[in-house]
Amino acid sequence: MSDGKSLTDHNALIGPFPFRRLPEPTPQRLLTEMDRLGIAAAWVGHLPSVFYRDAAAGNDELLAALEPHRKRLVPVPAVNPAYPGWEREVARAVAAGAPAVRSYPAHFGFDPAGPAMAALCAACAEAGLELVLTVRFEDGRQRHALDIAPDLIGAAVRATVRADSRVRLLVTAADRAFVEEVHFGSTPEEAARIRWDVSWIWGPPEDHLAHLFRTVGRERFVLGTHFPLRLPEAALTKLELTQ
Amino acid sequence: MTRPLIDVHAHFDHDRSGRSGWEAANVRRLEVGERAGITLHVASILGSWGHTSPTYFPSPEDVTYGNAAMRALQRAHPDRIRGYVAVNPNFTRHAVAEIERGLAEGMVGIKLGASRRASDPLLDPIAQLAAERGVPILQHAWQHRRREVPGQEISDALDLAALAARHPRAKFILAHIGGGGDWAHSLRALVGVPNVWVDLSGSGVDRGMLGLCVECVGVRRLLWGTDLTMDTGLAKLEHLGAMGCSEEDVERVRWQNAVEVFGAGVMSHE
Numbered sequence: 001m002s003d004g005k006s007l008t009d010h011n012a013l014i015g016p017f018p019f020r021r022l023p024e025p026t027p028q029r030l031l032t033e034m035d036r037l038g039i040a041a042a043w044v045g046h047l048p049s050v051f052y053r054d055a056a057a058g059n060d061e062l063l064a065a066l067e068p069h070r071k072r073l074v075p076v077p078a079v080n081p082a083y084p085g086w087e088r089e090v091a092r093a094v095a096a097g098a099p100a101v102r103s104y105p106a107h108f109g110f111d112p113a114g115p116a117m118a119a120l121c122a123a124c125a126e127a128g129l130e131l132v133l134t135v136r137f138e139d140g141r142q143r144h145a146l147d148i149a150p151d152l153i154g155a156a157v158r159a160t161v162r163a164d165s166r167v168r169l170l171v172t173a174a175d176r177a178f179v180e181e182v183h184f185g186s187t188p189e190e191a192a193r194i195r196w197d198v199s200w201i202w203g204p205p206e207d208h209l210a211h212l213f214r215t216v217g218r219e220r221f222v223l224g225t226h227f228p229l230r231l232p233e234a235a236l237t238k239l240e241l242t243q
Numbered sequence: 244m245t246r247p248l249i250d251v252h253a254h255f256d257h258d259r260s261g262r263s264g265w266e267a268a269n270v271r272r273l274e275v276g277e278r279a280g281i282t283l284h285v286a287s288i289l290g291s292w293g294h295t296s297p298t299y300f301p302s303p304e305d306v307t308y309g310n311a312a313m314r315a316l317q318r319a320h321p322d323r324i325r326g327y328v329a330v331n332p333n334f335t336r337h338a339v340a341e342i343e344r345g346l347a348e349g350m351v352g353i354k355l356g357a358s359r360r361a362s363d364p365l366l367d368p369i370a371q372l373a374a375e376r377g378v379p380i381l382q383h384a385w386q387h388r389r390r391e392v393p394g395q396e397i398s399d400a401l402d403l404a405a406l407a408a409r410h411p412r413a414k415f416i417l418a419h420i421g422g423g424g425d426w427a428h429s430l431r432a433l434v435g436v437p438n439v440w441v442d443l444s445g446s447g448v449d450r451g452m453l454g455l456c457v458e459c460v461g462v463r464r465l466l467w468g469t470d471l472t473m474d475t476g477l478a479k480l481e482h483l484g485a486m487g488c489s490e491e492d493v494e495r496v497r498w499q500n501a502v503e504v505f506g507a508g509v510m511s512h513e
Contacts, residue, residue, distance in 0.1 A: 020427075023451050036485060139447055141423040142386065202446060203474030205272040227450070233485070234448040234478035241275055241474050 009042040011172040011197040011224025014065060017047050019144035025228035027069050033232045041072050045102045049078035056089050063096055076132060078102045081120035082110035090123045100130035100170060105156060106149040112156035118163040125166035133157060135173045137229060154181040161190045168193045172224050173200040176208035183216045197224025203238035210242045245282060247498035252381065252418060252444040252468030253286035257312035261294035273323065275473050283510065287327040287354035288313045299357040299395045303337040306330055310341060314348050325509055327354035327381055332365050339368055346376055351505050353380045357395035362405040370406060374413035379504045381416040386424030400429035404436045414438055414504055419470050421445030426452050430459035440504055444468030448475045453482055462492040466500050
């Protein structure tokens with residue numbers, strides 16, 4: 001994470017958010033921010049897909065939007081394993097060269113500890129895709145009255161990593177307590193299959209990230225900005241001050 | 244010459260907070276501040292931070308001890324630290340006496356947590372004293388209070404605006420616009436409220452927030468700060484330039500507005 005030439009943002013999104021205006025949530029703006037901050041590449045999801053009933057339609061939009069920028073912007077499509085045709089979306093992600101897929105149990109309305117998630121975990125493992133889970137999009141204290149999907153909880157991540165012994169997870173927007181709960185509530189083998197992005201972990205002087213580097217292991221963390229919801233420089237500033 | 248950078252919302256710790264690493268935490272803030280170019284930390288200690296009385300409802304004894312510890316830090320680092328007098332307005336006579344004592348010993352502002360809602364008349368003697376002495380009140384706030392919150396009698400910008408309207412000569416700072424909650428609610432509420440400044444501190448780094456700060460309250464009423472996360476404060480400072488604020492405007496946010504609020508004496512070590 002220290003070499004600017006190889007920096008990859010593992011938690012970027014494009015597209016509007018229904019509960020707050022986001023300035024230019026576009027691939028072009030994302031690239032501008034990446035250039036300004038020295039980020040070489042980004043794993044990019046699609047915010048509207050979180051709220052579409054049919055995530056496949058969102059993937060159409062994501063893949064089309066990123067097509068001109070594929071050298072630096074890598075698509076991470078969304079998969080709703082409780083919706084017909086989801087297996088096709090996994091296959092489409094593989095065909096598009098995606099390293100991962102995203103899923104949102106609370107927003108899609110399926111049990112993160114249930115059979116749909118287990119099936120998705122197996123499919124991701126089979127396809128060699130990492131599964132990206134998102135703890136939150138916004139601070140819980142500022143939600144719109146209609147923004148009622150609960151934050152992901154640690155139990156859901158623990159259940160997911162246990163659902164298939166091969167599945168690899170990337171959990172975004174988790175804070176220190178969440179990381180600790182899941183990491184130390186998992187076997188070492190399970191914990192080794194979970195990566196975390198840094199977007200929601202506090203830097204100095206509380207130094208939650210530095211603490212987690214020591215206790216959980218630096219190798220378990222990746223750069224994630226949570227663009228376009230959060231200022232992308234925040235993740236980099238935190239890393240700089242944590243070095 | 245070092246460009247000044249004033250953090251108007253910092254905190255320190257002390258030996259009676261029940262936190263084993265309190266000294267290291269204080270040192271860490273100063274170390275990171277040094278690396279980041281913070282030239283002045285304007286800070287408070289909220290009683291015992293919950294150890295012997297609640298953080299937002301501190302006992303008079305804890306208030307006194309915390310303020311004394313804050314003054315000791317100010318004396319130990321006269322070139323880097325200034326203190327707010329933190330008080331609990333429910334103990335009104337104690338609060339007023341504590342403010343008088345703190346200001347007499349060089350503290351530069353008043354910190355109100357969430358002991359009493361900002362619109363409550365119980366705050367009037369404190370606001371009146373602040374106006375008389377020309378020091379600002381930093382008011383802890385929840386950006387849009389939609390319900391009661393455990394452990395706090397929390398205020399939002401509408402509550403603070405009501406207090407500010409009753410005391411037009413007093414200067415108020417709405418705490419941590421990035422501290423959680425609906426920041427747009429606060430900013431819309433502070434349009435046309437000239438004696439309330441907004442501090443940019445807090446862990447929140449929502450895109451769009453800084454733009455709305457500039458739109459609603461203007462660069463002249465923005466103050467830079469960190470609160471519990473210095474990294475997010477620095478990210479917001481960096482972003483001001485990236486979003487097109489002029490160098491002149493960035494300087495205002497970095498320190499010039501703070502000097503207007505606290506008075507030129509706040510930087511008198513230079």
